[in-house]
Amino acid sequence: MSDAIKHECGIALVRLLKPLDYYKEKYGTSFYGIQKMYLMMEKQHNRGQDGAGLASIKMDMDPGERYMSRVRSNQQQPIQDIFSQINNRINEILDNTPGLIDDVEEQKKQLPYLGELYLGHVRYGTFGKNSIESVHPFLRQNNWMHRNLIVAGNFNMTNVNELFERLVRLGQHPKEKADTITVMERIGHFLDDEVNKLYKKFKREGYSKIEASPLIAEHLNITKILKRAAKSWDGGYAMAGLVGHGDAFVLRDPAGIRPAYYYQDDEIVAIASERPVIQTVFNVDYDKIKEIEPGHAIIVKKAGEVLNKKILNPLERKACSFERIYFSRGSDKEIYEERKTLGKLLMPQIIEKIDGDLENTVFSYIPNTAETSFYGMVKEAQSYLNQQKQETILSEMDTMTPERLQEILNVRPRIEKVAIKDAKLRTFIADDNSRDDLVAHVYDITYGSVKPTDNLVIIDDSIVRGTTLKKSILRILDRLSPKKIVVVSSAPQIRYPDCYGIDMARLEDLVAFRAALALHKDAGTEAIIEDIYQRCLSQVDYTDTDVVNVVNDLYAPFTDEQISDKIAELLAPEGLKAELEIVFQSVAKLHEACPKNLGDWYFTGDYPTPGGNRVVNRAFINFYEGNKERAY
Numbered sequence: 001m002s003d004a005i006k007h008e009c010g011i012a013l014v015r016l017l018k019p020l021d022y023y024k025e026k027y028g029t030s031f032y033g034i035q036k037m038y039l040m041m042e043k044q045h046n047r048g049q050d051g052a053g054l055a056s057i058k059m060d061m062d063p064g065e066r067y068m069s070r071v072r073s074n075q076q077q078p079i080q081d082i083f084s085q086i087n088n089r090i091n092e093i094l095d096n097t098p099g100l101i102d103d104v105e106e107q108k109k110q111l112p113y114l115g116e117l118y119l120g121h122v123r124y125g126t127f128g129k130n131s132i133e134s135v136h137p138f139l140r141q142n143n144w145m146h147r148n149l150i151v152a153g154n155f156n157m158t159n160v161n162e163l164f165e166r167l168v169r170l171g172q173h174p175k176e177k178a179d180t181i182t183v184m185e186r187i188g189h190f191l192d193d194e195v196n197k198l199y200k201k202f203k204r205e206g207y208s209k210i211e212a213s214p215l216i217a218e219h220l221n222i223t224k225i226l227k228r229a230a231k232s233w234d235g236g237y238a239m240a241g242l243v244g245h246g247d248a249f250v251l252r253d254p255a256g257i258r259p260a261y262y263y264q265d266d267e268i269v270a271i272a273s274e275r276p277v278i279q280t281v282f283n284v285d286y287d288k289i290k291e292i293e294p295g296h297a298i299i300v301k302k303a304g305e306v307l308n309k310k311i312l313n314p315l316e317r318k319a320c321s322f323e324r325i326y327f328s329r330g331s332d333k334e335i336y337e338e339r340k341t342l343g344k345l346l347m348p349q350i351i352e353k354i355d356g357d358l359e360n361t362v363f364s365y366i367p368n369t370a371e372t373s374f375y376g377m378v379k380e381a382q383s384y385l386n387q388q389k390q391e392t393i394l395s396e397m398d399t400m401t402p403e404r405l406q407e408i409l410n411v412r413p414r415i416e417k418v419a420i421k422d423a424k425l426r427t428f429i430a431d432d433n434s435r436d437d438l439v440a441h442v443y444d445i446t447y448g449s450v451k452p453t454d455n456l457v458i459i460d461d462s463i464v465r466g467t468t469l470k471k472s473i474l475r476i477l478d479r480l481s482p483k484k485i486v487v488v489s490s491a492p493q494i495r496y497p498d499c500y501g502i503d504m505a506r507l508e509d510l511v512a513f514r515a516a517l518a519l520h521k522d523a524g525t526e527a528i529i530e531d532i533y534q535r536c537l538s539q540v541d542y543t544d545t546d547v548v549n550v551v552n553d554l555y556a557p558f559t560d561e562q563i564s565d566k567i568a569e570l571l572a573p574e575g576l577k578a579e580l581e582i583v584f585q586s587v588a589k590l591h592e593a594c595p596k597n598l599g600d601w602y603f604t605g606d607y608p609t610p611g612g613n614r615v616v617n618r619a620f621i622n623f624y625e626g627n628k629e630r631a632y
């Protein structure tokens, strides 16, 4: 991916189902849980680098003993930072307490973070800022164990402002506007309510206050709390929570927009945003790991019971396809195949752009995430070439000599490592021209890899803004003097904002949107811009279910090719010698390649929740009014 888009977050939850000394005995360490958490988070570092946090719960502690710990960081290497903080604290105590290393019972009393339940999070913010206060997990503390709540999520709600207002209407006074607080307080509100009801019930049955506490923990109906809390959420989410006494849950949104996977055996329950993370960290087979179904929650009760509960009626499944194209680790068995297929399915369009001339075409990719689709593309080029060879051989059958046959067979797709990504270059001079020159050097090229008679086909996973292409990649590729550069995007054109966890909220940032505006300008049909704006305004007071996406109309008059060509025009840097063409995946082929993840609103404007239509129209209003805010 050449455009760095802020995307996603990752969650990791581990529940140890056995007492800590079991792990000490079997795996040689009582820190088994912490170590697994470290790996689960590190293996999801692709999902978030703004911040990281970890919370832990020790079960069955006596009053006065600490049972919850949390550490968060928004430093440069946040995962490393939190685990070095954890290590330092633990080592300091171990160093100063002789004998502690082998006394698990005492360790649990004395060492922070050593517990049975863990929740970790890596963050890319989609709401608010990157201050430490925005880093998950969030904590809602209380002197009653079962009223403590810890929350972390990979999510974005389109209606978080409305949810915030509701809390205020309830008479609450949230201390911050962070979306996670809003969501947590809503769960917390129903948690309190449920605890109250249970307390009254047990009191009626004659239990004393102190006797009621463990009974409340045991009977706490997490399903009911989540049903009430999530009823009004409109968004994409994998929302994880821990309750002070040791219950845990992860709830997935009803359209399955955000991913969540779980695994369970008699020792552990593990939940993560990506499947191969669990596969690698616990060395378990692919089929043993299950996806949390849309609208469902996995609830792990303190006693170790694991429940799979329907919380909300599932909507039509619209799992985010960007997870497959780019965000998730490509080491997942399915994702790997899907990415290769994305590359493969682009070949007919590529062949057209290079006039079938594979002999004079070099194939390459933008490092590093596009590597897998590149393999798919090259494999397909081989098949295409084989087809060509077969035709040539058959047509020359009568005159064929061994030399000629060898010559035909020798032709192979030419693949080269052309673009190289260098370390981030610092822009230390303020004036724009020299900055551009530095930016141009973020990528480098392999000299001699392309001849002036060659076409250069270079694949990337997506083109969002196109800035890096224009300012860096195309300029530097042009130094190799190819005849033609064909930039291939394994994703379709990104035309609409995301509001479900990717920080892509402004329309004017999208090069496809700018291309549509330019096409209207060329055609003299710019009046449509004002018209769409008015229609957006007219829907502002509608309830979400009545709102329709009117931004669609901006694209409607143009074909995909017209927009692609305009994008090429917009992205060609001044003075580019090579001819430039841009090829995008079609939406139909994306669906063919990623059949389980049909969520495609950023390409089609087809939002899976009613709030999405409100967001896209708001994004248009913001664009028109020159307002730089996010549209949710």
Ligand SMILES: NC(=O)CC[C@H](N)C(=O)O
Binding pocket: 007, 008, 009, 123, 124, 125, 126, 127, 128, 134, 153, 154, 155, 156, 157, 179, 180, 501, 502
């Ligand atoms: N990418 C995400 O899932 C972000 C989570 C949450 N909306 C935040 O901003 O912190």
